[in-house]
Amino acid sequence: MAATALVIISETAARAGVVEGHLPWHPDAGSPPEAVQPGPWQFFSPQEAAAVEALADRIIPPDPQTPGGKDAGCAVFIDRQLAGAYGHRQGLYTKPPFVKGTKQQGPQSAQNPAETYRSALAALDRYCRSKEGGKSWIDLSAERQDELLHGIEDGKVDLEGIDAKSFFDTLLKDMQAAFFADPIYGGNRDMCAWKMIGFPGARYDYRDWVGRHNERYPYPPVSIAGRPDWTPKST
Amino acid sequence: MTRQLPKKDVVIIGLGWTGSIMANELAEEGLDVVAIERGPWRDTATDYPPNYVQDELRYRIRHELFLQPDQTTFTFRNKMDQRALPIRSWGAFMPPNGVGGGGVHWNAETWRFLPSDFVLRTHLTQRYGARFLPTDMTIQDWGITYDELEPHYDRFEYLCGTSGTAGNLKGEIKEGGNPFEGPRSRPYPNPAQQQPFSHTLFAKGARELGYKPFPQPSGNMSQAYTNPLGVRLGPCTYCGFCEWFGCANYSKASPQTTILPVLVRRRNFQVRDQSEVTRINVDSSGKRATGVTFVDTSGTEWEQPADLVILSAYTVFNVQLLLLSGIGKPYDPVANQGVIGRNFTHQTISDVTSFFDPAKFTFNPFIASGSIGMCIDEFNGDNFDHGPHGFVGGGYMGQVQTNGRPIQTTPTPPGTPKWGAKWKQAVRESYQSSLKPGTGVHGSMYSYRDVYLDLDPTYQDRFKRPLMRITMDFHDNELKQNAFLTDKFAEIFQAMGARQVVKEYRKGPYDITDYQTTHLCGGAVMGTDPKTSAINRYLQSWDVPNLFVMGASGFPQNAGYNPTGTLAALAFWSAQAIRSRYLKSPGPLVHA
Numbered sequence: 001m002a003a004t005a006l007v008i009i010s011e012t013a014a015r016a017g018v019v020e021g022h023l024p025w026h027p028d029a030g031s032p033p034e035a036v037q038p039g040p041w042q043f044f045s046p047q048e049a050a051a052v053e054a055l056a057d058r059i060i061p062p063d064p065q066t067p068g069g070k071d072a073g074c075a076v077f078i079d080r081q082l083a084g085a086y087g088h089r090q091g092l093y094t095k096p097p098f099v100k101g102t103k104q105q106g107p108q109s110a111q112n113p114a115e116t117y118r119s120a121l122a123a124l125d126r127y128c129r130s131k132e133g134g135k136s137w138i139d140l141s142a143e144r145q146d147e148l149l150h151g152i153e154d155g156k157v158d159l160e161g162i163d164a165k166s167f168f169d170t171l172l173k174d175m176q177a178a179f180f181a182d183p184i185y186g187g188n189r190d191m192c193a194w195k196m197i198g199f200p201g202a203r204y205d206y207r208d209w210v211g212r213h214n215e216r217y218p219y220p221p222v223s224i225a226g227r228p229d230w231t232p233k234s235t
Numbered sequence: 236m237t238r239q240l241p242k243k244d245v246v247i248i249g250l251g252w253t254g255s256i257m258a259n260e261l262a263e264e265g266l267d268v269v270a271i272e273r274g275p276w277r278d279t280a281t282d283y284p285p286n287y288v289q290d291e292l293r294y295r296i297r298h299e300l301f302l303q304p305d306q307t308t309f310t311f312r313n314k315m316d317q318r319a320l321p322i323r324s325w326g327a328f329m330p331p332n333g334v335g336g337g338g339v340h341w342n343a344e345t346w347r348f349l350p351s352d353f354v355l356r357t358h359l360t361q362r363y364g365a366r367f368l369p370t371d372m373t374i375q376d377w378g379i380t381y382d383e384l385e386p387h388y389d390r391f392e393y394l395c396g397t398s399g400t401a402g403n404l405k406g407e408i409k410e411g412g413n414p415f416e417g418p419r420s421r422p423y424p425n426p427a428q429q430q431p432f433s434h435t436l437f438a439k440g441a442r443e444l445g446y447k448p449f450p451q452p453s454g455n456m457s458q459a460y461t462n463p464l465g466v467r468l469g470p471c472t473y474c475g476f477c478e479w480f481g482c483a484n485y486s487k488a489s490p491q492t493t494i495l496p497v498l499v500r501r502r503n504f505q506v507r508d509q510s511e512v513t514r515i516n517v518d519s520s521g522k523r524a525t526g527v528t529f530v531d532t533s534g535t536e537w538e539q540p541a542d543l544v545i546l547s548a549y550t551v552f553n554v555q556l557l558l559l560s561g562i563g564k565p566y567d568p569v570a571n572q573g574v575i576g577r578n579f580t581h582q583t584i585s586d587v588t589s590f591f592d593p594a595k596f597t598f599n600p601f602i603a604s605g606s607i608g609m610c611i612d613e614f615n616g617d618n619f620d621h622g623p624h625g626f627v628g629g630g631y632m633g634q635v636q637t638n639g640r641p642i643q644t645t646p647t648p649p650g651t652p653k654w655g656a657k658w659k660q661a662v663r664e665s666y667q668s669s670l671k672p673g674t675g676v677h678g679s680m681y682s683y684r685d686v687y688l689d690l691d692p693t694y695q696d697r698f699k700r701p702l703m704r705i706t707m708d709f710h711d712n713e714l715k716q717n718a719f720l721t722d723k724f725a726e727i728f729q730a731m732g733a734r735q736v737v738k739e740y741r742k743g744p745y746d747i748t749d750y751q752t753t754h755l756c757g758g759a760v761m762g763t764d765p766k767t768s769a770i771n772r773y774l775q776s777w778d779v780p781n782l783f784v785m786g787a788s789g790f791p792q793n794a795g796y797n798p799t800g801t802l803a804a805l806a807f808w809s810a811q812a813i814r815s816r817y818l819k820s821p822g823p824l825v826h827a
Contacts, residue, residue: 014275016531020505023496029281033293059654091303093323095694101320104746105311108320146655172654180641181292197666199601199641202289205472206602213432216597216667224287
């Protein structure tokens with residue numbers, strides 16, 4: 001197997017090693033997540049970002065108790081995900097040939113999610129400008145946006161050059177992840193989605209509560225990054 | 236150029252549950268042991284500590300602790316006349332990677348198989364006649380009995396500190412336990428875990444229907460525990476980030492929390508991590524393994540000679556290494572000959588989601604552990620008369636509240652849109668008052684002539700080795716079984732007072748994108764006849780007697796339980812045979 005000697009494995013910084021004699025230990029070892037920082041869009045153009053924020057508010061509309069997808073930061077979440085490992089299918093199997101198979105065989109796209117979003121958002125914009133009197137997606141009324149999205153979901157509206165229905169499935173999954181993931185990733189701002197359903201987040205210890213039956217758990221959620229009121233406000 | 240390492244007594248391929256058990260047993264015997272592990276060294280404090288492990292996106296959605304498909308994956312098709320395509324992102328099952336293997340991120344559901352499961356073909360033929368079985372079903376006896384395996388189940392449960400309630404103590408049926416289980420020599424080492432509301436409600440509903448519910452045997456600690464090796468585990472905190480995650484509390488049995496702290500301190504043991512074995516080497520006779528070849532992260536190829544080779548990777552990788560090393564005759568489903576790749580199985584899983592009145596029911600679904608649960612076993616294995624039903628097999632079923640993690644677990648009633656204001660409102664209303672068991676109906680999958688493993692003709696891994704090709708579909712027997720069990724399961728939720736019960740039957744074709752379990756089994760099965768098995772009753776290769784193959788790849792068919800208890804017991808059983816017999820006189824332990 002001469003070929004194996006040429007392979008350079010790049011997916012991880014960790015190197016092969018030998019463990020013997022004692023459990024390995026290094027001070028400060030670990031790999032905590034990197035929290036998303038506010039700031040400019042990293043993947044989306046400003047036009048794309050505005051379109052995705054509008055999509056976020058249709059998929060998860062604001063209501064009197066809970067913010068919608070836009071204010072929850074769902075577009076920020078998706079932007080950072082597309083700029084990172086998810087957008088580029090890091091760690092996934094991406095060798096050709098790409099052959100369309102059965103539904104049971106799973107997605108076989110040659111495109112990664114970053115490319116899929118880019119082409120789908122462009123196709124959505126082209127569709128609106130040609131079919132909606134020259135308006136762009138963000139200029140449509142909420143009712144018209146909903147109608148269009150229902151059409152895409154039901155396979156009745158085709159967007160040129162892309163599989164619109166499959167893109168919409170991806171978008172729904174990503175929006176739900178954005179809304180419910182830990183707020184360190186940019187969505188679920190102020191843990192608004194967790195407060196909406198009563199999920200306590202990262203608390204990690206319910207020994208006092210496992211035996212308290214049919215009683216609502218009363219404590220507010222905690223993120224991996226803590227809670228805003230734990231951080232002293234600078235004056 | 237391949238670099239040569241000094242010879243060892245034993246080389247172990249893959250340091251998960253069975254590799255760790257075998258390494259510890261053989262190191263205790265005084266042998267010089269090296270384990271070679273494809274993935275990284277992992278431990279609680281550094282890789283899944285309590286300050287950031289509770290991250291649904293990172294571990295559940297993005298699969299951080301699992302094998303990365305770009306390292307290697309499989310191709311899949313339902314039928315032999317289809318073109319198989321690669322699994323580009325994991326779906327139906329989640330191959331492990333790294334030290335601890337699947338033991339890091341399992342639920343820790345720690346079951347024993349039924350006595351009849353080990354003599355399945357004999358048992359079913361005697362009870363129903365040979366003609367009751369489908370003609371293409373290839374189930375067979377294991378070559379071992381429950382009674383032979385019992386002491387080894389016991390050792391694993393005491394190693395793990397399994398929490399549970401005995402149902403059959405030395406033949407005496409005990410109230411509150413599983414009355415169908417085989418006799419156990421002593422009680423579980425720990426009492427059952429405390430049960431949340433939905434579980435006590437399930438138990439009440441099940442009892443009203445005449446069943447005997449019992450707490451699921453759990454490798455999540457109900458209390459602090461010190462195991463026979465002196466390793467200590469802490470009490471489970473019901474954190475709800477168990478399966479798919481590592482446990483930050485040292486509360487879930489894993490190689491890290493039960494064996495490795497002792498094993499790594501042994502002077503005659505070492506681990507090489509981030510090193511992938513690419514081949515088991517055999518001498519020119521083809522009947523003796525001389526060691527293994529592996530590649531490290533720099534791309535350097537190494538040869539590790541050894542007297543004894545233990546193959547203890549994940550099911551499909553065991554089969555792949557045998558095929559790539561030319562050990563054993565590859566299975567040919569057309570000719571119905573050969574053994575490597577034969578009798579490949581998975582599980583037949585389904586669920587029931589139920590919706591209760593939010594004004595009356597609050598379940599706190601996030602108060603959860605991977606294997607906490609109330610289960611019934613009336614419809615498992617051959618615990619009921621299959622005569623009227625026209626199928627064989629079965630499974631346990633239970634309300635197993637594993638999580639309330641909201642990306643994954645926000646059920647909405649049927650008819651709810653998938654997005655928009657109505658979706659949002661339904662999520663808000665249903666979260667606290669709906670039940671979606673993490674494990675629902677956990678059915679057997681029996682083996683068939685056209686469900687098997689071989690090497691893919693097209694797709695390759697990063698070393699340009701052919702990927703394994705999975706050919707798998709559900710057969711009518713399993714779909715009938717599942718329809719029957721799912722209906723029975725749903726009746727219990729009706730009895731609990733649900734206002735809406737949604738049955739999610741398992742339907743064909745088998746779908747590689749839909750998570751079922753990671754319980755892939757078979758492909759290098761144990762048995763009594765080298766024509767229909769790859770390994771003998773001691774897990775020893777028929778072809779290469781200094782090679783032993785651990786794990787669920789040895790199961791001739793899969794029972795209606797999680798496999799870890801059984802594959803770990805088999806590792807102890809095999810280790811005992813090596814220690815007491817093989818080392819004194821290396822050679823075949825069974826003469827066919």
